[in-house]
């Protein structure tokens with residue numbers, strides 16, 4: 001991404017909305033916004049193989065592994081406004097287990113792009129499956145969307161929930177139920 005070019009576009013945007021890009025408070029804004037945009041879209045420039053690399057451990061257990069409440073920050077592709085919330089991931093390992101921080105990095109890699117929540121959920125599930133060769137994977141995302149909250153459509157408190165289930169989480173009702181049951185439990 002060309003940061004200078006994006007800064008230029010932000011400067012034009014400021015003028016277009018009726019601001020004066022040369023007033024003191026805004027002088028460095030185009031540059032700052034460009035850096036933020038670069039960061040929030042860095043998923044496009046990440047290599048998912050490198051993200052996962054080195055943190056897959058051999059394991060022989062085949063019980064369900066759950067990671068709850070992984071923070072998610074993404075941008076909706078319709079309005080380029082943030083949506084954010086929590087991601088819960090469950091999988092049944094066959095012989096590979098992922099380090100906890102790597103699950104979070106998988107989430108970030110796909111969240112730092114323009115997204116819709118449904119696709120983000122799907123991509124996280126597919127990637128966990130690919131990285132671990134798990135018997136089954138389940139992902140649940142619970143997010144609030146600023147494009148709904150800031151535009152006065154009276155959905156300030158609504159949380160959108162999406163899920164994706166693969167492998168045994170899809171084919172076995174009991175496995176899916178166990179996953180959802182574990183998610184609903186508070187520590």
Ligand code: ZN
Pocket residue numbers: 076077078079080081145147148
């Ligand atoms: Zn939106």
